Amino acid sequence: MINVLVVDDDALVRWGLADLIGTDPGLLLVAEAADGLEAVEQATRHQVDVALVDVRMPRVDGIAAVRLLRAQPSPPRIVMLTTFDLDEYVYDALAAGADGFLLKDTEPRDILRAVHVVAVGHGMLHPSAARRLIDRYHRTARPDARAARKRLARLTPRETQVLARLAEGDTNAEIATALGMRESTVKAHVSRILTALEASNRVQAALLARDAGFPR
Known part of the structure; x- marks a missing residue:
């Protein structure tokens, strides 16, 4: 069983993801959070295997949340949720330790698959949209x-x-x-x-x- 934490300041998005996770017998929603600070609090209370984390949130945003979650004694795998116009935020999140990201219009079945894939240690670079996004930012970031x-x-x-x-x-x-x-x-x-x-x-x-x- 894969324990999942959903982190998003939009209650409708949280509820939608919660319902989706409930359709997969291999996944268990253990907690929800409305921002990065609450996400860390929930991660200390529950064993979390995978966290689905929004980028833009109040108080503590998704990128800061990645750093805080990665600092936990048993850090969860982290998948960022974002829209396609947040290139630099997504790159910063990946560099901070996120295991990948999904666009918010990703098909439900692919979101479920992503949780399973990340849970076993694979990254999320292979979707074509994700790879184009990283390539685009690298052309401007001058690493x-x-x-x-x-x-x-x-x-x-x-x-x-x-x-x-x-x-x-x-x-x-x-x-x-x-x-x-x-x-x-x-x-x-x-x-x-x-x-x-x-x-x-x-x-x-x-x-x-x-x-x-x-x-x-």
Whole structure:
């Protein structure tokens, strides 16, 4: 069972997400919150596996909430909810430690799938809208590519191949198929990549790869 926290200042959105989560027997809504501060309070009271967090909220917004939730002893996986015109906010949230994001007009079945995917440690870079959004912001943010390339130099050639697929949003199973490896071996490579790059999750590793202009 995956315990879910819904965080949004719009009561109608919270209720809609709560009803949606209730349709999936593998998910359990354990709490709701109207802003980031309340989200942290709820996360300390309940075991939360995945938090669906809005970007724009009063008191403590979604980006600040990500940092606070990630600082918890057992931090939940975090998926941001946003509209497509908040590029810089979404990027900042991912850089702060969110595991991905969904647009608010995402199909209900895809929201449910996203919760399951994130719960097992996968990022949310593969939806085309999400990838276009990150690419667009990277073109204007001018990241420190030299520092990023220096960190990527720590990887072995095989790890670099795995990172290239990871940066494209592939799951472990897809990477294993593409590179002719066992999924358990891919998982081990991903773990070493995160350690070498000092990244907290797959999304941050993929962002670092893109900062370095990789893959080309």
